[in-house]
Amino acid sequence: MTTTYADLPVVVDRAAGSPLAAQISEQVRAAVTGGVLHAGDRLPSSRDLAATLGVSRTVISTAYARLFAEGWLEGRHGSGTYVADVAPVPSPAPATAGEWPTEPPIAGTVGHSPARGAGTVGHSPPEREPGAPGAPALIELQPGIPWTGGIDPAAWRRAWRYAGTRPPSQWPDPHGLPALRGELAGYLRRSRGLGVTPANILVTRGVAGGLALLAATLLRPGDKVGVEEPGYQAAREVLGRAGALIVPCRVDAHGVVPDELPGDLRLLYTTPAHQYPLGARLPVGRRQAVTAWARATGAIVVEDDYDSEFRYDVGPLPALYSVDPDVIVYLGTASKVLAPAFGAGWLVAAPALVERIARLRPALGERVPEPVQHALLALLTSGDLERHIRRMRLEYARRRAALTGGLAAAGPGGYQLRGDTAGMHVVLEVAAGTPAADVAAAAAANGVGLHTLDRYFAGPPSISGLVLGYGATPLTQVRRAAAILAPLLAGLPRLQ
């Protein structure tokens, strides 16, 4: 079934505040998400659509380019533009998806049971054990955890089967496997526009592993390290335990505030693509200000690009790394894309810094298991990783829409959504003085587990709010959670 121009549900509104290209890409995206457009449907050429809508061809090209970059569209050489294969993922849970063996081949092997049994706390806060015996199953809305049920079992099997055919190295390369560094350079070029070569890349265990290596290489005990406030707790933990003095650096609605950065930081940990947890995308002016500050003070800026794969409206800005590769270190991870315990990521930096880390690394006894590197290599070269990302982007976009749509039933006034339409969580700001912990407790009593914003602050919280993750939660449960939460939010005091 091919959609022709006539069927393409796109209109433009010159009176609206948003750019025309954004209006168009947003409507195409909504048409795919909403099931109006399907994989393989052909889109009009940019010339034809421009004529139909009465806009310039550049507007259409810009809109299409964005949709291409985000994976919604694909081109077939010489034959036009099509909706990409963003097939619905298996649903509702992989345990019933049929493709994973139901009986473990090894007796006693525990398969894919979410946090069942004593002592299994996972990413949950220690005070709450999801699915504790006797309690009704909690719908967990935890941020930062990708949906492992969305992994294609066949792709997973292929990757590890390949890894098993590679002989383990007698002298493992402390940079990571050369072939993997090559593939990662290509992947980062395609997905983030980074102009890097393998010499810029070091394979890590993930973001925390990359931070630990940076700390070991660059920091002396007592060095001051800036971390966004609010910010990623594991970054504070890893850097603080490496002997750094953590300096909270204030974040506002646009991300970290460059004018307030102190002059004596050795390192600054940031999340410019999607501030964690508030969700801002650092604007271009601030990006320049932060790198100028780093140049002036001699600090290194760490750019944690943890979930830039998942944006549902506009595409991400180019990575901060591109602005000044000499003072920025870029961190990425496969754990936020594939599975929490995948265990591989990448660090991108100037080649001299990559060498310093690689030379220090053996003395720390720190390695990324080679089979994990081989498996990631296989997922990259086969295209399975990028296919997975496209499918998850669509799935998370649907869950996000279901969550925010369901919460809207609470009516206006009690909360405000913060941050971009991106990633795997939303932040609800509530009125100052509203004890977010009480809302969380009421939610838990009604069967929904969520976090308060407090835990992301090192000092006293400047905003009251709730963090609702949907990465690990299937669509039906997200809908149910929103239906449970809306009445609780409706009763909240009005936010100014």
Place this chain on the structure above:
Amino acid sequence: MTTTYADLPVVVDRAAGSPLAAQISEQVRAAVTGGVLHAGDRLPSSRDLAATLGVSRTVISTAYARLFAEGWLEGRHGSGTYVADVAPVPSPAPATAGEWPTEPPIAGTVGHSPARGAGTVGHSPPEREPGAPGAPALIELQPGIPWTGGIDPAAWRRAWRYAGTRPPSQWPDPHGLPALRGELAGYLRRSRGLGVTPANILVTRGVAGGLALLAATLLRPGDKVGVEEPGYQAAREVLGRAGALIVPCRVDAHGVVPDELPGDLRLLYTTPAHQYPLGARLPVGRRQAVTAWARATGAIVVEDDYDSEFRYDVGPLPALYSVDPDVIVYLGTASKVLAPAFGAGWLVAAPALVERIARLRPALGERVPEPVQHALLALLTSGDLERHIRRMRLEYARRRAALTGGLAAAGPGGYQLRGDTAGMHVVLEVAAGTPAADVAAAAAANGVGLHTLDRYFAGPPSISGLVLGYGATPLTQVRRAAAILAPLLAGLPRLQ
């Protein structure tokens, strides 16, 4: 071909200093190593051999029990005692062993080339790159690296193929996979006599990973931590970078000296089974003294049991952990048995401490990739891991004998072997004042790479010496290295 009693080349000498059981087990071991006894050969019953040799049956039972524990013998129910399948491993190098695919299925994948190419330094000291282009190939005698060429490709493939069939957990257990903890408890019971349950076990990334978790859980900045002197450099690095003040604790010919341990240590890192690098086995009296010291001062003793799998004369003493599980934490690793970049190990401790670590762990972003855990589980349940260990034990015993035998051509006086007949390296002590670095430089000029003892000291070295590893070096190369080194050693000043 079955060996009968008459063929068993064993005699006893009551005038010799060593116990009769040790004499017998040593001769049986030598008969297997030397190719006199073969896999499947049947041994006489303990009653018959006792009668033949004119010793008590207890002597024979003791000797056989030791040989069983070390894996040289196996019993078949109701049908006697046989030489175990310690088949020779593929030789000389896995690149030619035929079972690994010769063409990588993924273009550009670098297979099993030992440290070739720019930037590939592996475990080598940064100042020396093995196999640098243009240079003649160096025979590397590096300690602590197992022979990856000895891995059975079919077993490796099976383990990772199995791992690929397991769905990744949505909420990974921070203790490690429950099924793996269960298998590890059984393995540690069989191989080390540890009376532990899964509640005592936490899956780690390896010894360095276990130390980092212990440091994060137990240490505050400025806490004093004892490390054997000389000792394992990575332990000093990991603990020091976690903010601890490292206190060198003297080691003599019997291991760490308990009488000299200070009273204000929070943690003591030790290698009681096989002191790293000097090779002593801590005697029973000192074991009791160390645990009494820990009880009295409130310190925790870390027992790094890194290579107890490999002993070629007497078996290991029971783990120190058995003496007092409340004050000892036991660390083991698969990386010293399988491959440097395997990436999984285990920590054994009181259940309360295991819980504390597991609760802290998610905040550190520290995980063991689940497929690695599944692969280790598969290697344990299939018996492939223990088969591999038996084969490697035989192989390393042969290499060790070839190395020490070849060096003996230097004649007496210039050096002295230190430590037990165990592990994957030997230590040659040379006369104080002999610059070991000069010997190492001369060896390198003649094509043999080795380390000096200096690098294992935090302070000024109290012993001059060389460390020669044979784990990563095939037998033919070990022989050639010994032939190159013997003349260099013959020229050394006499050791007092």
